[in-house]
Amino acid sequence: MAYSAEISRVNPTCFVFLVDQSASMNDPIGGDSPQRKADVVADAINRLLTELSVKCAKEEGVRDYFHVAVIGYGSSVGSAYAGSLAGRDLVPLSEVADNPARVEERVKKVPDGAGGLVETTTRFPVWMDPVANAGTPMCRALQYAESIVAKWLVDHPGCFPPIVLNLTDGESTDGDPDAPAAGIRAHASADGAALLFNLHVSAGGGEPVTFPDADGGLPDAYSRTLFNMSSVLPTDMRSYAATQGFSVSDATRGFVYNADIASIVQFLDIGTRATDLR
């Protein structure tokens, strides 16, 4: 069965995050939120890297089940890591975890146990900062990701298929991204085709959408293009999504509109999941 390869230190897979850093990312996300789209995607990347590191953490350190690249696209296309990882593409997860550019203290509200909320500080590692300038060379970014995936598969032909996650406001300025997206999905390990997922951040309004199975409810042409570029979620990921309360079908795609995508990390199986009794 496809998408069933073990993800382990001897058989790791890779994650390529593509981050839109174009000038349009300076705009606010819309709705009630004053946040800029660039801040939203930078936060999303930093949270995804945090979730991956915590998921793979053991007492001796973070295990290299994944190698991770963060590629920015705007005035240029290339590594978006800040700090000591700057300039690098795929980095073993243990190195990512041990080398954030900085660790910020952020205030968040948590339940106080008596029905209210209380402010507490939490450590927030940062690997990339928000950037917004120039055009949106999404086609070039997808081709860059494809070259990383192709090279990875030469060395890891039996791995769980590589995952490319594109975070964007959807407005490609270097052509139709459909063909380069298909180029990524055309690469395969013995366990299945590479996966392409998309997070669309937009000022277009409308309800947030998480893992839809049709493009009918999406607000604009950019959303529909990104939805159609996105891979269908493999069976096991879909099953786990269902257990987490997501509404899924055989056609559910790895696509999110103006919503949190960090949960995608939890869909990946690296062993017995730590779940509480209910």
Added chain:
Amino acid sequence: MWAYVSTLSVHKDGATPEECEDAAGVVPVIESDEPTDGAVSVAVSDGASESLLAGPWARLLVESTVEAVRAKPEVLHSDSGFARVVLDAVDDWDEWLAAYIAGREAEDRPIKWYEQPGLDRGAYATLLAFHLTDVGLWHAAALGDSCLFQVRSDRLLRAFPVETAVALGTSPALLNSRNRNEGLIASKAGLANGDYEEGDQFFLGTDAIAHWFLSEVEQDDCPWEVLRDLSAIGSQEAFAKWVADERASGRMKNDDVTLVHVDLG
């Protein structure tokens, strides 16, 4: 009734022996080629790979459980008794964890930011506890997917708490090292009991070998034969080789494997 008890274990391929997160405990402590006459208590636990300190938690659970069952076998007669055994282990864990964190500080290896959420959540593991009385009866309690099989006259008489291979997934019920909810633990625990006769075989195992065992039974095979032979050999190396062959053939998933065989033959 004379019983021979042997424990076989092999770590996940690609990991080191020290990274094994399965644990098994037996009292009285006896060599596999020496029979014991009297009651036997066994506990098996499988630490969840996605949690921190799962191996130490599994080891503490089995050590605490076999001692509790040996001292008072009736704890396995009720789900509340089983839950209290777990709560005693949770109390012990707090002390163990405080010493662990102090040790890390002393080694100049303080807890990293990516470990803290896992420590806050606690460690997770299954638990299967088993007691063989000296009057022809056995009792067991379980939470999670570590399994007990009773074989009599060359057929599977009892599988507990999971009865089919397909029911063994990647999200079993697990005991959390911070869970002090006695009622919740009791409500999720399973209990079983039965009698035994001379010649009966009991196998207690973690999920990978339990899945293999049930799959073989579902194909009308007799998995206890090879396990009994491996147990009689008593060699960890021979067991590891057999597990490696089963993994290579795709019949057993790559996971830590632990088997305790109680042979009344």
